[in-house]
Each structure stands twice: as structure tokens, then as C-alpha cells.
Amino acid sequence: MKWPNHGGQPKRILELNGIKQEDRYFDFSANINPLGTPLVLKEQLIKTFTEFEKYPDPDYQEATKLIALHEGLQQEQVLLTNGGAEAIFLIAQMFTGKKALIIQPTFSEYERACKVYHLELSYLTLQPEKDFSFPLEKVLNKMEEVDVVFLCRPNNPTGTVVDLHDIKALLEKGTKCNTMIVVDEAFIHFLPSHIEDLSFLIEQYSNLILLRSLTKIYAIPSLRLGYIIAKPAMIDLLKRNQIPWSVNGVVTSLLPSLLTQDSFINETKTWLNRQLNDIKSELTKLDFYYSPTQVNFYLLKDQNQQDTSEQLFTFLVENNIIPRHTHNFRGLDGKFIRLAVRSEKENTYLLQTLRLWREKKC
Ligand SMILES: Cc1ncc(COP(=O)(O)O)c(C=O)c1O
Structure with missing residues (x-):
């Protein structure tokens, strides 16, 4: 499979997995701020x-x-x-x-x-x-x-x-x-x-x-x-x-x-901290390995699947979740997937889907 070099190419991942262009997908492959662009920038862009x-x-x-x-x-x-x-x-x-x-x-x-x-x-x-x-x-x-x-x-x-x-x-x-x-x-x-x-x-x-x-x-x-x-x-x-x-x-x-967006950055940090705590606690309950991240993305692995994360990757894509593959990260070679922290709604959907995966595998 010809994996893209970077995240943020959801349509390419869907295509590689043989899924016809879906409009409803959740892109967990790019690590940009889930709170989006600050509103003030959007307002100013028009003046540029x-x-x-x-x-x-x-x-x-x-x-x-x-x-x-x-x-x-x-x-x-x-x-x-x-x-x-x-x-x-x-x-x-x-x-x-x-x-x-x-x-x-x-x-x-x-x-x-x-x-x-x-x-x-x-x-x-x-x-x-x-x-x-x-x-x-x-x-x-x-x-x-x-x-x-x-x-x-x-x-x-x-x-x-x-x-x-x-x-x-x-x-x-x-x-x-x-x-x-x-x-x-x-x-x-x-x-x-x-x-x-x-x-x-x-x-x-x-x-x-x-x-x-x-x-x-x-x-x-x-x-x-x-x-x-x-x-x-x-x-x-x-x-x-x-x-x-x-x-x-x-x-x-x-x-x-x-x-001059200090308050936006602080808001991001506080929001992220809360989301990360919830995500980590749920992943622990579901018995997944996650890297000890301090930021808006983490590596994930099903500890019961030792060698590859291929099946988990495909399962998530089939459920419209686009993870980042790790084939071009030396030392990982596809054994993990990387996931971004997204909006609260998307994170909840991801965790529900991982619960389904766990139930399916047990
Ligand atoms: C660690 C790291 N450094 C630099 C970059 C490139 O950043 P930019 O989009 O500002 O070129 C990326 C993009 O993913 C990155 O992950």
C-alpha cells in the first residue's frame, strides 16, 4: 500500500481502504488545534x-x-x-x-x-x-x-x-x-x-x-x-x-x-487538559496502550495485538475515523496508530468505536 507521507489526507486513506468517497468522516490524522482558527482571525482575513x-x-x-x-x-x-x-x-x-x-x-x-x-x-x-x-x-x-x-x-x-x-x-x-x-x-x-x-x-x-x-x-x-x-x-x-x-x-x-491570542492559547490548554484526562482514563479502562503524551495527539495500540495495528486501523476507517498510520515513523513501522485529540463530540465517538472494537475482540 502506498501510504501518504503525512496526516491530513483523509480522502486518500478512505480510497486506499477501498471506501468510496465519504463526506462524513472524522479526521484524527492531522494535529491541528481542535478549537479551530480564532474567530478574530477569520474576521480579519476579509480585510487582507x-x-x-x-x-x-x-x-x-x-x-x-x-x-x-x-x-x-x-x-x-x-x-x-x-x-x-x-x-x-x-x-x-x-x-x-x-x-x-x-x-x-x-x-x-x-x-x-x-x-x-x-x-x-x-x-x-x-x-x-x-x-x-x-x-x-x-x-x-x-x-x-x-x-x-x-x-x-x-x-x-x-x-x-x-x-x-x-x-x-x-x-x-x-x-x-x-x-x-x-x-x-x-x-x-x-x-x-x-x-x-x-x-x-x-x-x-x-x-x-x-x-x-x-x-x-x-x-x-x-x-x-x-x-x-x-x-x-x-x-x-x-x-x-x-x-x-x-x-x-x-x-x-x-x-x-x-x-495577542494568549487567552485563546490558555483556553486551548485548559480544554485539552480536560479532554486528555477523559481520553486517557477511558483508554486505560479499555486496556489500550497509549503513549504518555502531554499534547494534542498520542500513539495508540491494542496491547492484545502485538505485531500490527493494521486491523484496528481498518476498523476505525470503516467507522469513518481517519487515524494517522505510522509506517513512515522509524521504530514504529505501522505497529501503532497516531490519533489527534479532536472536538469533544468526535472524541466521544472515537471512544465509543474503540469500545465496539474491544467488545468485538473479546
Ligand atoms: C513536528 C513538526 N514540525 C514541523 C511541522 C511543519 O509545520 P508547518 O505546517 O508549520 O510547516 C510539522 C507538521 O506536521 C510537525 O509535525
């Missing part, structure tokens, strides 16, 4: 028509200034990108021909970008038997052999978060052995408030590069917006290879509103 006729500022002065202010950084520490995806490719390009370590299973685009720019790749794998915990010692031992480490925090697809203590240990070691640490914080806004993002470490560590996406939290994957945070010298290097006007002027004109 005037931006269609203009080229955006190629240096995105206003936008980077706003982001820097928002993050408590200098403007020179920020590079605006066309989503997190462009950030990943720009960073990989900067290490062309060098050696990278990727902690798997994780977002597949790090590997793809590294291959495009001929990086020599090595991997360490989070173990399901160890609840996908971060193998700090193994990573530290490997760091001398590589120029750059790619990490995702919170990690897609497990939803797990590397401890701040471990991050600092990597940065310290990297400072000594000249290894850069790239941390993808695309899902940072979904974390409970007591878990810190890493931007406060930028001043202290020249070997840290952070990347952000605003497409997840504001549910704007088609508008696309992201940014890189790093030391000014690094930002300069990255900028040299960026395609001109790569970020559209419509989304940059929305930035002032996007960056």
Missing part, C-alpha cells in the same frame, strides 16, 4: 485583500520585530519562515554534507531534509517498552560523532517531552564537542503551562536552534507561518539560502492579532 497586490517586505522587518518583542528576544535572533517545514529545510541545508543524529520515531521531514542536503544520518530510537522515554546517556555518547542533533519537543508522534535537565545536558556537551542542537517546538503551545519552552536558553547557548510553527495552534496550515530562533550569526547564515518572499503577506499582516 489589499495585501494580495503587494510584495511582502523581503526582510519581514515588522513581523520579526513583533515576534522578537513577543518572545523577549532581539530581532536579529528571529527568522520568519513558511511554516516549520521551511525552517527544517533551511537548517538541514546549513549542514550540507555533515553528520546528523535524529532521535526516532519523530517527524519524518528531518530525515527527508537531511537526505536532500546529503547529510550522513545516524539514529537513536525511543523504545515503546520504556514508554518512549528520552535515552539521554545514549544521545550524549553519540554526540561527539555528529555535527547536529535533531529533536522534537514535544515529540511528534509520541507527544512526549524531553526534560529541561536533559536538554541542558545536551547543550553543555554540544558546547564542548561542537555539536548543534536543533529543537522543533512546533507543538509547544499545547503543553501545560508549567512546562517551559526553550527560548530563554538562546542567550546562553550558541549551539541551540529552535523552530516554531504557528500553523498548529492557530489551525492555519494553509496560510503557513513559522520562525527560527537562534543567535544572530546563525540567523544570518540561514537567511542567505531563503527563497525571497517565502512567507506570504496575508499571514504576516495577521501577525499582530496572532501574537
Whole structure:
């Protein structure tokens, strides 16, 4: 079967499972904010028509200034990108021909970008038997052999978060052995408030590069917006290879509103926490394994089906639920499915369907 590389392609999954185009399906395969786009953005979008006729500022002065202010950084520490995806490719390009370590299973685009720019790749794998915990010692031992480490925090697809203590240990070691640490914080806004993002470490560590996406939290994957945070010298290097006007002027004109959505983000966190608690408690009752996620998606497996999640995947699709397959996540190879947290109604329907599956199998 030719699996799509990413979630968010429900019609393709239905087609692959031989199901005629259904209009009523529930897409659990894409990890965007289930609360949707903030209303204020929808209202403002209509006013952005005037931006269609203009080229955006190629240096995105206003936008980077706003982001820097928002993050408590200098403007020179920020590079605006066309989503997190462009950030990943720009960073990989900067290490062309060098050696990278990727902690798997994780977002597949790090590997793809590294291959495009001929990086020599090595991997360490989070173990399901160890609840996908971060193998700090193994990573530290490997760091001398590589120029750059790619990490995702919170990690897609497990939803797990590397401890701040471990991050600092990597940065310290990297400072000594000249290894850069790239941390993808695309899902940072979904974390409970007591878990810190890493931007406060930028001043202290020249070997840290952070990347952000605003497409997840504001549910704007088609508008696309992201940014890189790093030391000014690094930002300069990255900028040299960026395609001109790569970020559209419509989304940059929305930035002032996007960056004042603290109450929307807090509402998302509170709502998500409640949903996650309900989902986790029901999954435990139904005897499913789920990864110890802190965000809006998780890995799921029927512990009674050791080797594959193929049957469960098909069962859900037949019930109009579109999960994310895990065939292109190294170390998972289709043994788990990934599910997004969706609206309360959809989550309830998912849990009812999983109950049916359990009853059918017992
Ligand atoms: C971990 C991670 N980083 C980056 C991206 C890309 O984000 P964007 O849509 O902003 O390009 C994704 C998209 O799924 C992702 O899962």
C-alpha cells in the first residue's frame, strides 16, 4: 500500500481502504488545534485583500520585530519562515554534507531534509517498552560523532517531552564537542503551562536552534507561518539560502492579532487538559496502550495485538475515523496508530468505536 507521507489526507486513506468517497468522516490524522482558527482571525482575513497586490517586505522587518518583542528576544535572533517545514529545510541545508543524529520515531521531514542536503544520518530510537522515554546517556555518547542533533519537543508522534535537565545536558556537551542542537517546538503551545519552552536558553547557548510553527495552534496550515530562533550569526547564515518572499503577506499582516491570542492559547490548554484526562482514563479502562503524551495527539495500540495495528486501523476507517498510520515513523513501522485529540463530540465517538472494537475482540 502506498501510504501518504503525512496526516491530513483523509480522502486518500478512505480510497486506499477501498471506501468510496465519504463526506462524513472524522479526521484524527492531522494535529491541528481542535478549537479551530480564532474567530478574530477569520474576521480579519476579509480585510487582507489589499495585501494580495503587494510584495511582502523581503526582510519581514515588522513581523520579526513583533515576534522578537513577543518572545523577549532581539530581532536579529528571529527568522520568519513558511511554516516549520521551511525552517527544517533551511537548517538541514546549513549542514550540507555533515553528520546528523535524529532521535526516532519523530517527524519524518528531518530525515527527508537531511537526505536532500546529503547529510550522513545516524539514529537513536525511543523504545515503546520504556514508554518512549528520552535515552539521554545514549544521545550524549553519540554526540561527539555528529555535527547536529535533531529533536522534537514535544515529540511528534509520541507527544512526549524531553526534560529541561536533559536538554541542558545536551547543550553543555554540544558546547564542548561542537555539536548543534536543533529543537522543533512546533507543538509547544499545547503543553501545560508549567512546562517551559526553550527560548530563554538562546542567550546562553550558541549551539541551540529552535523552530516554531504557528500553523498548529492557530489551525492555519494553509496560510503557513513559522520562525527560527537562534543567535544572530546563525540567523544570518540561514537567511542567505531563503527563497525571497517565502512567507506570504496575508499571514504576516495577521501577525499582530496572532501574537495577542494568549487567552485563546490558555483556553486551548485548559480544554485539552480536560479532554486528555477523559481520553486517557477511558483508554486505560479499555486496556489500550497509549503513549504518555502531554499534547494534542498520542500513539495508540491494542496491547492484545502485538505485531500490527493494521486491523484496528481498518476498523476505525470503516467507522469513518481517519487515524494517522505510522509506517513512515522509524521504530514504529505501522505497529501503532497516531490519533489527534479532536472536538469533544468526535472524541466521544472515537471512544465509543474503540469500545465496539474491544467488545468485538473479546
Ligand atoms: C513536528 C513538526 N514540525 C514541523 C511541522 C511543519 O509545520 P508547518 O505546517 O508549520 O510547516 C510539522 C507538521 O506536521 C510537525 O509535525
